[in-house]
Amino acid sequence: MKEFKGKVAVVTGGANGIGHALAQEAAKREMKVVIADIDKEGLDRVESEFKGLNADFMTVYMDVTEYSDMEMLAKKTIDKYGQVDILFNNAGVSVMGAIWELPINDIDYIIHSNLYSVAYGLRVFIPIMEKQNTDCHIVNTASVAGLITSPGAPTYFMTKHGNIGLSEAVNYQLQEKGSKIKMSVFCPGFVQTDLHNCDKRRPEKFKIDWEDPYYQSESYKEGYIKNTHVITTGIPIDSIGMSVFQAIEDEQFYILTHPQYLPIIGMRVKNVLDMKNPDVNFFK
Template sequence: MKEFKDKVAVVTGGANGIGHALAQEAIKRGMKVVIGDIDRNGLERIEKEFKEMDADFMVSYIDVTEYSDMEKLAKNTLDRYGRVDILFNNAGVVVPGPIWDLPLNEINYIMYSNLFSIVYGLKVFIPIMERQDTDCHIVNTASVAGLLSSPGMPTYHMTKFGNVGLSEAVNFQLQERGSKIKISVFCPGFIQTDLHHCDERRPEKFKIDWNDPYYQSDEYKEGLKRAHYVITTGMPIDSIGMSVFQAIEDEQFYILTHPQYLPVIEWRTKNILEGKNPDISFFK
């Protein structure tokens, strides 16, 4: 896709962070934009900001962990604009901590937010795009954590590996049927977003039970500190929207942002091919 003016972009998790940057870039390129998010205050900020930009946009309060809400987002988009050209399947959360200590509620929270939401977006929007029979593009926001492993956040790696694998397989399926839909998987490293504040936007069904001993543990508190540090010291977000749109123009499948992680991805791949075991000393 080379031309964007007057086309329609849908962005989940569009009120904050990467989603916000993607929505801004879409508007700069003359697109009509639909922002879906669970953050009501964020949506209000977006409305004010984008009205000042004289943008053609709409916001939709949705919970991406609910399939019916993804259907609602699609319906709202079609009712308003009659088409969808780009889907930024972007919403996501982070949950640190050892898998054996995490409450099951936390595991469900990240699975539904980071993986099921991607599934829901593909399931709802691909048929719409297929019926249009026009050039379309889907960008699934994963993470470099979907291309390498580390000891830090196993549930995060789990969902992001799932996102990458799903994106690859669906991309093959679309190629096989000669579809006009192209897919990219966005695998950034740490970027200066507010991902570490995602708990402020939790759906009620995943509400934290502060009586659970895990939330009084040093592991939980240290995990919050680590998340805060790596995100606030990450890459500035300014160029992210432009980079992703360039990848769409180039029909680039893997979109990476941090070259310093390439040796880690290579190390993991070589271990697999050479039959070597993962070794924690690599990270030390």
């Protein structure tokens, strides 16, 4: 897709961080923008900001972990704008900690937020785009954590590897049927966003039970401190919108914004091919 003016972009998780940057870039390119999020206050902020930009936009309060909310988002988009041209399946969360310590609620929370959400977005929006039969694009925000692993946050790696596998396979299927829908999977390293504070915006059904001793544990506290450190020292967000839109223009599937991870991706692939065991000493 090369022309954006007048077309319609839907962004999940558009009230903060990367989704917000994508919504801003879409508005800059004179797209009509649908900004979906579970963060009511964030959506209010976006309302005033986008009004100030004179953008044609709509905010939608929704929860990407609910399939019916994804359907509602699509319906609202079609009711208002009659079409959808770009879907940014972007909303996501992070959970730190060892799998054998995590409350099951945290595992459910991250799988539903990072993986079901993407599947729901594809399930709802692909038939609409197919019916339109126009040039469309879908960007799934994964992470470089979908291409490598480290000891830090196994459930995050699980969801992001799942995201990339899902994106690749769906992209093959769309190619096979000669679809006009193009896809990309966005795999950034750390970016300065509000991701480390995602617990503040948990859906009610995944709310933290502060009585659970896990949340008083050193592992939980260390996880929060580590996550805050890596997110707040990530790259500034300024270039993100431009990089992703350039990739859409170039019909580029893998979008990698952090070249420092390329040798690590290469090393992981080589280890797999050589059947070499993962060695934790690499990270020390």
